[in-house]
Amino acid sequence: MSQNELLALLPLILVVGLAMAVVIIDIVLPDRDDLISAIASGGLIVTLIVIAVCGPLPGGVGLLPREGVQLFVDSSGSGVIVRDQLTAFLDLTFVVIALLSLLFAVDYLKPRGLPMAEFTATLLFAISGAMVLGSGRDLLILFLGLELLVLPGYMLAGYAKRDGLSTEGAIKYFLLGSFSSAIFLFGLALVLGFTGSTRVAAIADVLAGVAAGNAPLSLGLAMGLALLTTGVAFKIAAVPFHYWTPDAYQGSPTPVTGYLSVGPKIAAFALILRLFVDALAPLKADWLPFVIVLAATTMTLGNLVAVTQDNIKRMLAYSSIAHTGYMLVGLAAYAGAAAGSPAEAQGLEALLFYGAIYSFMNLGAFACVAALQRRPGVTSQIASFAGLGRRAPLLGVAMTLFMLSLTGIPPTAGFFAKALVIIAAVNTGGWVAFLAVLMMLNAAAAAFYYLRVVVYMYMREAPDGARPVSIGNFTRAGLIVSAALTVVIGVVPPVTTAVIDMAREAARALL
Amino acid sequence: MDLTGLPLLTGVIFTPLIGALLIAFVPREREALTRWLALGTALVTFAISLLLLPGFDPAATGFQYVETADWIPAFGIQYKLGLDGISLVLVVLTTTLSWISILASFGPIKSRLKEFMISFLILEVGMIGVFLALDLFLFYIFWEVVLVPMYLIIGIWGGANRIYATLKFVLYTLIGSLLMLVAILAAAFSFQAATGSWAGAFDFEQLRGFGFDPTLQFLAFGAFFLAFAIKVPMFPFHTWLPDAHVEAPTAGSVILAGVLLKLGGYGFIRFCLPLFPQAAHEWAPLIIVLSLIAIIYGAIVAMVQPDLKKLVAYSSVSHMGFVTLGIFIFQPQGMQGAILQMVNHGIITGALFLCVGVIYERTHDRTIAKMGGLAAPTPVYAAIFGFFMLASLGLPGLGGFVGEFLVFLGTFDYSPIAAAIASIVVILGAAYLMWMYQRVVFGELSDFLKGLGHHLTDVTPQELVTLTPLIALTLAFGVAPGLILDLIQMPVGEVLARVGGPLTGAAP
């Protein structure tokens, strides 16, 4: 194994190793939750640094070559795993998600007597699955990565195992998730059988030939696409495959909900990038209509139902469905653009940028809920936010910031995320431009429920006897990080540009 | 003093932000310090905005004091500021009304003072930014920055039904502005597609010379129109206004009427017309009809309002109808009149809301039916209120008249019948304002007011300080409208040159 290949695998190895270390430490030194949190956080920060050092990142930053490193390259030029700018970008996102989820979980799990070690290990396993998805160029690897991502997710959803809601959410998530995995796998099998290879590049070659022939799409391939679309749509919680989302989100312990709303979603988008954009790109004209329809229904339904929710976790669940729709607009912008045109890259760039921004602003929002619920017994009703602006100013300001960012109001990071998606969509034109308009109408409707939270925090008085809120140190650190990211990416031009550049280079790496 | 080298525009935009940050670090219990710090910031901003005047050359074409810096070069997005006469006038209006509003909220705002002042100063940042931004993206950002503080100001310090009102305000505005964002991006992309580069794609000065495709023009104009029409607000997008005004605290109402509504009119003149001239001609007849409806309709509905603020709110609908009418006849007198009307409406309606606030402070009520006979216990107040009432109904010699007349004049040039319809408001305006004034100020002191006893005091010196500058300005702009007209002559000519002359088409 060459040095570059080792460096390419190093972040993944670090995360898995960290997970195993946590397990071992827990066996050796049981019930040392703080130690584990500290080690895991430290380890993740090291991983972040390692990812940055390894690269490749825009401007030639990082030890690895710009074009990336592939492992086990076969004759088609496709390795099973690749570390390019897209991988680096996604890895950064995933590790940040892991780090924030971890920080937010500590203060929530402790008062409930839930162990930190298993949580940390499981979370890290899931993140390693996400990282595999971000780098896989082989169908089997992608499937395994997906399973490695979702199986720990099921467990995390049921992590408060003595709580009926948690386990109920977990079993719904698990059953439906397994069902969709089976569907996805069948689709994978059909594509495998049709193309005769598991390697992404080889598949793309075969399909490019099919596309060039302009003959009707083989039924087997079409069915494979259908099954894959369904399976993936489930993972990103696109309507009408979203049913698990609200229940799983509501039932899960709140920090887990935060993780579930971003981790598996962004990872599933990574899967889409590696599978649909990398392998199935030649057929993009065929899957484009479905992306458009999914995007439209997803954001619309998500927002319409979110408007009616009184439970903030459910509300954010539906809102995360809506955000899936927005990200799909980016995908549609890619798919709708002529091959090789700049609009293609812009669509993916927007998708990636959106995903990154969305991950920490949504996590932050859930973290605020979790912080509020640090004292067991606080409900998830939006009403429990009443008067929070007074009771916990930091929490109030942070939550307001996240709500504004989720709404997409400048100059927060969320605004730039939406703006990039719209630029891409308008750029592509046609039906995708219509999606942009629909997206904006949706954003306006969404403002209603996001701002409602602000209404409760600042414009309603706390109920009598509302207990003071104490934010734990880990949570505070996490909140400050995510809030700072939300603001800084919004208002500091060099940072905005840097993140956009990273997303752009990542997108270009894929094309 | 040579000021040309200083980034004055950046200074005037971000001075309030600095003030807001300072206030953020003031301990909550030091309320007096917070107040004076806020007022001081607003006054400094005002002073900086006045510094713009000596160096401004009214005869020069194009923009002055231009500042440019790259922001997101990948998309050609710039931090680009600049002003012409129109912006200058509106910026000074904004800075003036801002310090007046802050002073006016010294008394009424009793809870969460710190947050209020911070919100208000950020609001000022957004408003000034909108008037100065020359990059469409930057403009949009400032446009939205205005939204949130106003949302909080109405929602936190507002009346009983404030949440309904503030959400309505925000959602309504957002629908328009988000579609405008799509249009901005579409325009930028269209520019990029034609020139092959993102450089200048959001630069107003580049875009306005760029002939957009007619279909794009039509649609983009529609999106811009919706955003601005909601802000103005034009009939039938006006229903958020009465609710917002009724619920907003006095200072909020003043700024809302005084500046926020102007953002829409400014947007029409600055962006809609130069960017999409062809579409402007296609849309103009519809907008003119809507403006005429707004003018008459607002006045008629104002006539039966039981609440003082609602009455003034509907009168705003009517008055802002002149602004859109004046703009969309594409005629120099009309457009100059529209801008003059914006300024004067800002001053006069702002003052009227201050006046209503004065009553409200004493009575905690705004119901016209409960008032009566204020002239006797509060003669100075009655005189000031009467002054602004007369200014609002367009009495010659005061601010409101010249703008209104120029709009009429321009309209008459386009269509005498339209002018005749619009000018019915001369009667209606007199009717609702005088009826209101008669019921509130004349007659015997009402039982309700008698019940207040000695609490019913005349205007305090502090209130006088807020109102006097507005009286002076109202008089000044009535007697010497040239103060403003000279500044806006050149930019109006430029805009009209781009739109391509007066509106033609069938109109008797």
Added chain:
Amino acid sequence: MSQSLDAYLILASLLFAIGTFGFLARRNAIAMLMSIELMLNAVNLAIVAFGAYVPALAGHGALIALFVMAVAAAEATVGLAIVIAIYRNKRTPLVDEYASMRE
């Protein structure tokens, strides 16, 4: 017949459909889990068949099937653990009685 790829694929499809039916129709969580196992096995059959009939996949098919089995095992482990956990809370294995959260 036994030499035709189509035959195996048809078998796999039928098994997959039966599994789907079971998943959709059964109330018992474990029965649903079993249905999923049927579906995974159906896919495995298809994969092995592809491995046998598509030259480029010779050897790969069988290997992939092995991995799928491992995944299925892991899935079953987690799934059964969740079923047991929820059984402790709800005292029933019937999923249609798990409806505390809705709308």
Added chain:
Amino acid sequence: MPFFTEAPAEAVATTGSSLDQLLVIALLALPLAGFGLTALVGRRLGARAWIIAVPAIIVVWLAALYLIYQTLIVGAFGDAGMHFRLYEWIPAGDFHVDVNFAVDALTAVMLIVVTTVGMLVHVYSIGYMAHDPGRWRFFAYLNFFMFSMLLLVLADNFLLLFVAWELVGLSSYLLIGFWYRRRSAALAAKKAFIVNRVGDLGFGLGIMAIWTTVGSLDFGEVFTRLPGQLESGAIQPWMMIGICLLLFAGAMGKSAQFPLHVWLPDAMEGPTPVSALIHAATMVNAGVYLVARANPLFAQAPEALFIVAAVGIFTCILAASIALTQKDIKRVLAYSTLSQLGYMFAALGVGAFVPAIFHLVTHGFFKGLLFLGSGSVIHAVHDEQDMDRMGGLWRRIGITHATMLVGSLAIVGIPPLAGFFSKDEILGESFKLGFVWVWAIGIVVALMTAFYMFRLMGKTFYGPSNVDPHTEPRIHESPRSMTVPLILLAVPSALIGLALGLPPENGTIHHWLEPVFRPLDEALHHGAADYQILGIDGFLLGASVAVAAVGMIVAWRLFGFFRLGPRPALVSSVTGRLRGPYVFSLRKWYFDELNDLLFVRIGGVVARGLWWFDVHVIDGAVNGVASLTQGTGRGLRLVQTGRVQNYALGIAAGLLVVAVGYLIVAR
């Protein structure tokens, strides 16, 4: 060396010496300063609130006299009069309006009335308002009115005239509503302002029309450019008719011509000096002044003049018929004013512009006198205005009685008092210019005028006293500050006709105004026939004097004269026999009821309806969209049943749809 010379090239040439200019500015500045000072410090002056305002107006009067002398007697400014520009007011591109002033013969004639009556009313008010706590406001307002009215006559362009026009309306509003606690006063003030605005609307549109057609608003420029543009066809005759009618609409408002006459009688809610100054002698004449000023325009639109004549003469008889039966002394005078203004418009309409202005002058004096006299009466009987509660006052308040008798004889048209000359010229010219119907109605009105004026005199001064017994002993003549102005007004009421109107149709006033109305005379080609005292003119003169005498005699017979007692029984039998017309007159032709129905009731219903529409339809739609969104959301959330099985089925259904979709859609 003139002060204000910095005029752009296209502006009217500046004429007049710096002293003249300074005086013109003083005419405006003094009342304005008086207003400002009195408003600011007047409250502290107490009973001496007049100390600033009255001297200011006296100075104004003197200055005006000098200017009048310069203009009319010396002829220092020539036919064109003096013009100068103060500053550029509205610089809006090619539309620019200056603040510029002019003094010509017409202005000078107006100044005579305005400053003289104004000054006397100011003096009179010292006494009249002595006991009112709000007198400082009163004097401030009066000064403000003087400023506005002087601005009106001095303005040298249409827009500045319009400004003054509205400011005059504002002062009228303030003064009518002076006793603001009285609801009726507040309502009357509002009504006056709003009805005036109806006229202003027309005036404003007329100004716009002038600008869009002629391209300027300066009097001089408009009048000089007009003929050329008419000839070239740039302006069509129908445009001229339109412009003139729009201007006339403004005149109708200010001068209270039918159907905009309804505000004037109500305006009597104001203090009586106000009625004398504003609602009799000055402001209500503004309409006449406007038409006279715009005579070059009207000269090109005879059709418009015809309408002016018709409206004028109709108002004339309408008001006279109402005045016959009113009981309130000031209302009788108010309707009388309407009626006389009708004469003036009729005169303008038939083309007799000089007689119209002549009548304006004489009427200004004698109507001012009558009003001030009635104020003195009201003062004497302690704020009683109902003539049924007066009577026999001639002995008690002699000076008032004497001066009012002079005024009455003047208005009735008994030679050689002022009214005789002006009214006779109006009627005579109407007849001779072919408007026999105007003359015929005018003669009838002359009869009515004589009747109602001497009915007023009879009911007020003669016959037995009906005064409230409590007040009776306290009846007293007014103080010197009130009686002196009465006497001073009686003099011109008696003599000004002789001074200006002889010889008939060729008197001094004709010479003065000839240059102003030259365009009109040229356009209408008349004035050829000379005055013949023994010809047709003699007949007309005799007829009008005769009907006046008849009217007076009938009134004496019914309502008494000095010691001759009234005959109430006869009066009631007459009114009983003419029940219908009597009530119709008494109720003022039901105009108030009609207005109430049209504007208050129907207008109210419309406004309420629109509000309902706003709240329920427009806002309803807005809220409806919101509710629809929420309703849809609520409907959609039902999909989320909480049961895994349903979810799974949904996913399977989705799969089938996607699969079928792919199989169909994919290439």
Added chain:
Amino acid sequence: MALPQTIPLLGWSWDDLIFVVLAGVMLGGALMVVIGRNIIRSGLYMILSFAALAGFYVLLGAPIVAAAQVLIYIGAISVLILFAIMLTQSKAGPSNLVFHHQAWAAGVAAVGLAVLLLIVILFTDWPAEVADGVAAGTAAIARLLFSDYVLAFEIVSVLLLAAVIGGVFLAKREEALDPGERQVDEPTLARQPPPDRPRGVAASEGP
């Protein structure tokens, strides 16, 4: 004793016979899994079905998969499932309703899916050839496993580790939760009538 080349009467090869029998056993077993009333029997039928599947793997020349099938599925997963069944049998016993109310809809969906898949398979031209002999022997598979698939192998091992850790944690018995510590946001179950809502935008403003 040599068997005839083909089966008498039917004219099938022996492979075909085995294929048909195995198919019958597999599908029949699977059907019994999904429609059987007794859940324990379902488990047993599943083992039968899996065994038949192992036969297919042999027919397809993948004996190692067949072996794994027996070891993993029959030996491990099925037993695990049977244990779980026994752990979750409540005293009430299996409920009367084996199927959900929507069984008919499930049937339609399953049949629809089957029909679609059959159409797809029959009308697709797979890049397939008749396999000759054992395509992939154990050695070949082993070589592949430790070259190209080594990474997948590692990932699967991590996956299994994760599953074990999670499974153990979840299945470990712990004392019941103090009711006060449960999440308390269950108004969804007892659906109250909506409170008086003001009309319009702010209508969903709750208490």
